[in-house]
Amino acid sequence: MNEQRVVGGVRAGTPLLRPGHVWLAGAGPGDPGLLTLDAFAGLSQADVVVHDALVDHRVLALAGPQARLEFAGKRGGRPSAEQRDITNRLVELAQGGYRVLRLKGGDPCVFGRGGEEAVALMRAGVPFRIIPGVTAGLAALTAAAIPATFRGLNRALILAAGYGVDDDCPDWSALARTGQPIVLYMAMRNLATIAQALMRGGLAPSTPAAIIVSATTTAERVLVSTLDRVASEAENHQLGTPSIIVIGNIVNLRDQLLDTMAETAP
Ligand SMILES: C[S@@+](CC[C@H](N)C(=O)[O-])C[C@H]1O[C@@H](n2cnc3c(N)ncnc32)[C@H](O)[C@@H]1O
Structure with missing residues (x-):
């Protein structure tokens, strides 16, 4: 056909x-x-x-x-x-x-x-x-077994661009105060600065965070970390671009889902 x-x-x-x-x-x-x-x-x-x-x-x-x-x-x-x-x-x-x-x-x-x-x-x-x-911000999460929304965890999802500096940026503290998961595009270069700003805005350093590189391609890589460590771990693992970064409790679901998926796999 x-x-x-x-x-x-x-x-x-x-x-x-x-x-x-x-x-x-x-x-x-x-x-x-x-x-x-x-x-x-x-x-x-x-x-x-x-x-x-x-x-x-x-x-x-x-x-x-x-x-x-x-x-x-x-x-x-x-x-x-x-x-x-x-x-x-x-x-x-x-x-x-x-x-x-x-x-x-x-x-x-x-x-x-x-x-x-x-x-x-x-x-x-x-x-x-x-x-x-x-859009990559949604596909990357789902492909990495991180549900973008999950009843009881979040009722909103923030998509934000992480390039630019100062006045050009979203108000990271205000986003942090929503308590809702944040999905970042184009943020690898500024990740350390953004993570600091989110923590200053009230997000716990232990907030789960993940980076999905080249989502849905043969080069896909996933790093799971916490907000206080994600930037340094990305550097240690030499993660490149294009990457989606997701910050919030929904990241924790990945481990549970991957376990189940492994059990049912042939
Ligand atoms: C200029 S924006 C374009 C976004 C695009 N219009 C979309 O809806 O996905 C480029 C950014 O999208 C993200 N991106 C695009 N494709 C991606 C992929 N396959 N894996 C991870 N991130 C991706 C990265 O953050 C990259 O820096």
């Missing part, structure tokens, strides 16, 4: 990526199994796939034979001129009559500047769709 029939079979029909249109889609965290059927349909129809650095090579391999892959890598929050270049390129391709898939890691609108690209397309009069993706 080809991909168009797969998508069409569960819907009224296959969504069509038309010439001159842009689909702004999420590719999920890595594992191609977490791609949405609509992103898959976009990959099979696009003339040009403009993708980010974090889109897994196995996902890109699903592009149709007609597709040209264009890398539009942006990592580490470099200057906005580069973002302008990317949006200009999307507009240029669409106005040139191409079917364009703009593919971003995770969900396009979660710390992904998908909203800005959508606004740029809107202003340029380019027809577009936004296709959600599985």
